[in-house]
Amino acid sequence: QVQLVESGGGVVQPGGSLRLSCAASGFTFGTSGMHWVRQAPGKGLEWVAFIRYDGRIKNYADSVKGRFTISRDNSKNTLFLQMNSLRREDTALYYCAKGLAAAAPVYWGQGTMVTVSS
Amino acid sequence: DVVMTQSPLSLPVTLGQPASISCRSSQSLVHSDGNTYLIWFQQRPGQSPRRLIYKVSNRDSGVPDRFSGSGSGTDFTLKISRVEAEDVGVYYCMQATHWPVTFGGGTKVEVK
Numbered sequence: 001q002v003q004l005v006e007s008g009g010g011v012v013q014p015g016g017s018l019r020l021s022c023a024a025s026g027f028t029f030g031t032s033g034m035h036w037v038r039q040a041p042g043k044g045l046e047w048v049a050f051i052r053y054d055g056r057i058k059n060y061a062d063s064v065k066g067r068f069t070i071s072r073d074n075s076k077n078t079l080f081l082q083m084n085s086l087r088r089e090d091t092a093l094y095y096c097a098k099g100l101a102a103a104a105p106v107y108w109g110q111g112t113m114v115t116v117s118s
Numbered sequence: 119d120v121v122m123t124q125s126p127l128s129l130p131v132t133l134g135q136p137a138s139i140s141c142r143s144s145q146s147l148v149h150s151d152g153n154t155y156l157i158w159f160q161q162r163p164g165q166s167p168r169r170l171i172y173k174v175s176n177r178d179s180g181v182p183d184r185f186s187g188s189g190s191g192t193d194f195t196l197k198i199s200r201v202e203a204e205d206v207g208v209y210y211c212m213q214a215t216h217w218p219v220t221f222g223g224g225t226k227v228e229v230k
Contacts, residue, residue, distance in 0.1 A: 035219075037167075044208070044210065044221060044222075044223050044224040045159070045161070045167060045212075045221045045224070046221065047212070047218060047219040047220065047221060050219065059218060059219075060218065061218045061219075062119065062218060095166060095167075097167075100169070100212065100214060100219070101155045101157055101172060101173075101212075101214035101219075102172075103172060103173065105178070105179065106168075106172075106178070108166040108167055108168070109166065110166055111166065
């Protein structure tokens with residue numbers, strides 16, 4: 001059974017940092033491109049970042065470039081999102097997802113909530 | 119960045135009747151590899167998104183055949199041949215041809 005389980009969300013002050021994790025199981029994580037997608041409360045989906053299966057290619061949304069870093073540990077089947085210099089507009093439910101555009105099954109986690117507030 | 123524009127924002131439908139959602143991109147979504155990476159997602163209330171269609175018209179496994187995708191270049195459509203109650207939710211198009219990946223703003227499908 002495929003599972004993507006996000007963790008690490010919480011409440012943080014503006015300017016603070018958080019590190020999100022996404023634990024994967026039930027599929028070959030080490031050969032899968034992975035994404036982070038977020039959804040602000042009551043709003044639509046916003047793509048955040050992508051990392052290729054081997055970690056050598058990373059892409060970011062303009063809104064997070066220079067502040068967020070996506071990474072992975074294939075030995076632990078885990079995806080990460082390091083978020084620095086957080087802003088109130090980063091408040092959202094953060095999903096990890098496998099292979100959004102690939103001609104292969106797509107999987108999503110249930111999300112972890114990040115709230116940036118003083 | 120590629121801007122994805124969906125219409126309508128809200129789509130009241132009668133059960134058993136067809137529904138159609140439009141998605142337009144600010145530039146062609148034809149990739150240099152010849153593929154068009156236009157994807158449709160469904161998000162039911164309180165749930166994570168679910169992919170319905172990839173590369174314009176390919177249905178994901180388990181997606182009912184009442185869902186179909188079509189289009190080319192910059193103009194795409196998701197059609198539901200006969201809306202069922204379980205189809206209520208928000209539908210998003212997404213392009214993955216150009217970095218960064220971008221989503222449309224969403225279309226809320228609700229029963230009249």
